[in-house]
Amino acid sequence: MIEVKNLDKFFDGGTRQVLHNISAKFYDGKVNLIIGQSGSGKTVLVKNLVGLFKPENGEILYDGRDITLMNRKELKEIRKEIGMLFQGSALFDSETVMGNVMFPLMMFSDMTPEQQRERAQFCIDRVNLTGSADKYPAELSGGMQKRAAIARAIALNPKYLFCDEPNSGLDPKTSIVIDQLLWDITHEFDITTIINTHDMNSVMGIGENIIFVNKGHLGWVGTKDEIYDQDNEDLNNFVYATDLFRDVRKYRRQHGYTKTKVEY
Amino acid sequence: MFFTKGLEAFGNYCTLMWRSFGVPERWKEFFRRYLNEISKLGIDSIPLILIVSLFIGCLCTILIKLNMQSPLLPRYTVGFSTREIILLEFSSSILCLILSGKIGSNIASEIGTMRVTEQIDALDIMGVNSANYLIMPKILGLVTILPFLVIITMVTAMFGGWAVCYTGILDPDTYIYGIQTDFVEFDVWFALIKSLVFGFVISSISAYYGYTVKGGSVEVGKASTDAVVMSNIMILITDIVLTKLLLM
Numbered sequence: 001m002i003e004v005k006n007l008d009k010f011f012d013g014g015t016r017q018v019l020h021n022i023s024a025k026f027y028d029g030k031v032n033l034i035i036g037q038s039g040s041g042k043t044v045l046v047k048n049l050v051g052l053f054k055p056e057n058g059e060i061l062y063d064g065r066d067i068t069l070m071n072r073k074e075l076k077e078i079r080k081e082i083g084m085l086f087q088g089s090a091l092f093d094s095e096t097v098m099g100n101v102m103f104p105l106m107m108f109s110d111m112t113p114e115q116q117r118e119r120a121q122f123c124i125d126r127v128n129l130t131g132s133a134d135k136y137p138a139e140l141s142g143g144m145q146k147r148a149a150i151a152r153a154i155a156l157n158p159k160y161l162f163c164d165e166p167n168s169g170l171d172p173k174t175s176i177v178i179d180q181l182l183w184d185i186t187h188e189f190d191i192t193t194i195i196n197t198h199d200m201n202s203v204m205g206i207g208e209n210i211i212f213v214n215k216g217h218l219g220w221v222g223t224k225d226e227i228y229d230q231d232n233e234d235l236n237n238f239v240y241a242t243d244l245f246r247d248v249r250k251y252r253r254q255h256g257y258t259k260t261k262v263e264y
Numbered sequence: 265m266f267f268t269k270g271l272e273a274f275g276n277y278c279t280l281m282w283r284s285f286g287v288p289e290r291w292k293e294f295f296r297r298y299l300n301e302i303s304k305l306g307i308d309s310i311p312l313i314l315i316v317s318l319f320i321g322c323l324c325t326i327l328i329k330l331n332m333q334s335p336l337l338p339r340y341t342v343g344f345s346t347r348e349i350i351l352l353e354f355s356s357s358i359l360c361l362i363l364s365g366k367i368g369s370n371i372a373s374e375i376g377t378m379r380v381t382e383q384i385d386a387l388d389i390m391g392v393n394s395a396n397y398l399i400m401p402k403i404l405g406l407v408t409i410l411p412f413l414v415i416i417t418m419v420t421a422m423f424g425g426w427a428v429c430y431t432g433i434l435d436p437d438t439y440i441y442g443i444q445t446d447f448v449e450f451d452v453w454f455a456l457i458k459s460l461v462f463g464f465v466i467s468s469i470s471a472y473y474g475y476t477v478k479g480g481s482v483e484v485g486k487a488s489t490d491a492v493v494m495s496n497i498m499i500l501i502t503d504i505v506l507t508k509l510l511l512m
Contacts, residue, residue, distance in 0.1 A: 050389055079391035090382040104390050107289055162389075 002026040002049065002160065002192060007058035009044055018044045019055070022218050024211045029190045031183055031206045033197060036213035037238060042196045043164060045213060049194065050082060050162055051075050062160070080108055083153030083191075085163040089145040091137040097124060097148045098133040104156050123151040127181060143174035147181065154185060161186070163195040167202055179205045198238075200245055203227065212238065228252060277472045283395040284403070284471075297401035298408075305367050305402065305467075306409025310416065316362055317355075317417045321424025324349055329433050342434055343442020346425045348451075352511075355417040356455040357503045360410070360462035364495040368470040371402055372491035375474030376484035384475070395475065403467040410463035411456045418455070458506050462499050469495045 003026070009019035018041050026032040034042050047053045049060060051067050060067045062078055070078065091100050101120040105111055111119065124133050127147040137145055146166060153161055163182060167175035183206045186193040197203065203210060207224040214234045222230070227239060228249065240246050288294035324346045332341055375398055378384050387394040422443055429436040473491035477483050 052385060052388065076391040076393075079389060082389060084386065084389045086382040086386060088381055090386040092383055092386075093377075093381075106293060107390065107392055 001028050001063060002194070003059075003061040004045075004049070005059040005061070007045070007048060007055050007060070009041075009048055009053060009055045014056070018216050019048070020216045022058070022213070022216075024218060024221065025209075026192055026194050026211075027209050028192045029187065030192070030208040031186050032192070032194045032209040032211070033203055033207045034194065034211050034213060035197060035203055035207075035238070036219070037198060040213045041216040042198075042213050046162055046164055046194065046196045050084060051079065080156060081159040083156070083158035083161045085146065085149050085153050085161070085166055087165040087168050089137070089142075089149040091145060091148055091152070093137055096134050096136055097129060097140070097151070100137070100148060101151045101155050104152065108156060120151075120155060123155050124148075126154070126185070127151045142169050143171075143177065146170065146178050150178075150181060150185065154189065154191075157189065158191060161191045161193045163193065163197075165197055165199075166195060167197060167199045172201065175199065175201060176205065182206065200239060200242065203239075214238075276476065277468075280395055280399070280472055280475060281468060283393060284399040284468075286393060286396045286400075288396060288400070289392060293397075294401060297397075298405050301401045301405030302409045305370070305406050306413060309363060309366060309413065312362070312366060313359065313413055313417055314420055317359075317420035318424040318427075320354060320358070321346070321350065321421030321426075322428040324354075324421070325425035325428050325439070326433060339434065339438045340442035340445055343425070343439040344445045345442075346439075347422060347443040347447075350418055350421045350425075351451040351455055354421060355414045356458040356462065357499065359414060359417050360459065360466060360499050361496055363410075363413070364466045364470075364499060365492050367406065368466050368492045368495045369488040371467060371470035372474040372477075372488040373484055375399070375471055376477040376487045377481075379475060379477050380480055380484060399468070399471040399475065402471055403464060406467040407460055407463040410459040414455050414459040418452070454506075454510050457510065458503065461502055461506060465498045465502060466495045469498060 004022055004024045007019050007022040008017065010017050022045060034045060036042050044053065048055050051060075051070075055068060058068070062081075065078065067075060067078060091097075092103065095103065098117070098120055101123050102116050105116040105119055109116065109119075121133065124130060127150050129144060129147050129151065132140060132144060132148070137148065140148060161182075166178050166182065170178065179202050182193060182195065185191065195202070195206075204224050204227075207227070210220075210222055210224065210227060211218065212220040212232075212235050220227075220230065220232050220235045227235070229252070230236065240249055325342060328342045328345045332345070375384075378398070384394045384398070387397060425443075426436055426439055429439045470491040473487040473494070474484075477487040
């Protein structure tokens, strides 16, 4: 489990506070979503979680190990347990899909080149890119690039998988495919998956543990079944921003769905 | 303000260089990248060098001949002066100024694009020392290949000067005699030493500008331009320092 305690993050030499006293838990073997509007601090939170930013205050505990107190060497070790899917996929342009997936294996595993290739092929097959192993990222569609990036992220059997806006730039159908893939991988390999998104379809599709960040503050914590009927104005403004979800709320009210009790 | 910013940039540059020069994660991968950089930055520059050197050699000979018409000067002075210009300045400094445009922008834009497309973040997340992985092979690759490019430049430029003599401006044998007159071996070593320093200057400064870029494609383009400008300025400054230290 990853636990965040009283996290503060400042920018511009300490004059601009982006995260205010955030505390949250991200559970093992579950799809944990960080949701919120653009500019709310989601990406900053994720970058703190993976150690790309160092918070000014607070703790980030990976199964009890505080990464904010780790030196570069210790951080490097823990990063071998992390896979990350970036918003723009971040595949290496000069390498094929196979080269990209083999890269972490080549750098950090003791496998022979044949074993690396075998493992990479398994990951590529797992994300349904079997015929595209020899293609370069520029030859792939957005959805295929995301799948290739997922294959690379899971190559070293990570304990933790971070995804920054996995559906950005994808059509709704491809988004569902990616969401489903992330859900399947999380449960198949028992990974702690943390997804940063503002896509409500993802929230309703795969959100097992949802953390709502609003203007840098922790706004709400719950599950996808609890999110519909909350007395939280900021959360409701976010959830019911689209006509589709306003219609869902109307439908639920017309058909007598009751509020769900939530423990914070 | 300008001084503080410059000092901060220099500090960041030194920190990046410190991070870059560590023990590689995987030696095999390092050598693969190192050889690839030698090929990309050095071998691929040979056609440009050949063309530029050949023409500069020709021009040097023609212009020196035109400007040394005095009967008091021996005819072989043309060959002698051409050699001195080529060995002392053109083969190292001017060549590196030319190459900084090609190689510097290549390095800055490649690393800058990797930065803005989060490929460097991806390396860091994986636990790879991205500075070491990306920058060290480029610096060592360029420092390795540049002395060879300097030698190619010397030979080609002097050949160009000799070839242009056949147009009738000078007796080729007099030119050959001129380039052999009062030859000081250290002049060649001087050019080679300068090329090692310039190789480091071009690759490290360009890598710094690429690695620290923030924003998008516009900023990558600006970083490329800044890298070339700053590399050129630093080449000229170090040229003066090295000339003063090694020749005076």
